[in-house]
């Protein structure tokens with residue numbers, strides 16, 4: 408019995424050491440990415456002023472509008488808190504479920520597969536930045552953890568190719584995360600998805616099938632050179648401009 412207690416204590420100490428190490432390792436990164444402020448905001452919203460993007464806002468010369476309002480917390484390519492090379496943007500409305508509107512980023516045709524509780528995808532026949540190419544924009548987590556959908560009634564499951572204009576209301580932010588064991592906070596996941604060349608969208612969970620949203624929104628949103636918080640700027644790319 409004594410041996411059991413010794414082993415039990417040893418395991419506890421090891422676990423505490425591991426947790427401490429992970430915390431110390433990740434703390435500067437979390438601070439740099441604003442996540443420490445975000446967690447603090449969750450505890451006490453008045454204790455920290457979290458910068459928020461404005462829904463429907465558009466940077467000059469950028470083709471897309473910001474598809475929702477909130478703290479742009481997890482950017483393109485981020486690999487933090489269990490996300491591996493994040494394929495899009497996570498925008499946290501900070502208002503709870505079913506409140507913060509989500510809008511179409513650009514004109515196109517919206518589809519919602521029959522099994523999609525919280526997601527829609529819009530086909531854009533003409534990529535505004537790469538003429539001749541078809542692209543898609545994907546919007547998800549528009550539902551709550553019990554499976555209630557916040558996608559608007561006019562886009563029911565099974566909708567195919569309904570024309571939408573830039574700025575059309577699609578639904579509201581939520582925290583639905585499918586069958587995943589990982590609970591999430593209320594937000595919109597937004598990504599720009601490549602076409603397979605035969606008129607179908609590719610699997611957006613693989614970053615290789617998605618596009619850096621920076622030039623489409625006119626902001627540095629790629630984790631390798633992102634502004635935190637993001638801001639409109641003409642030099643949104645990670646590479647120095649050719650003229651410089």
Ligand SMILES: [Zn+2]
Nearest residue numbers: 495496497596
């Ligand atoms: Zn995401």
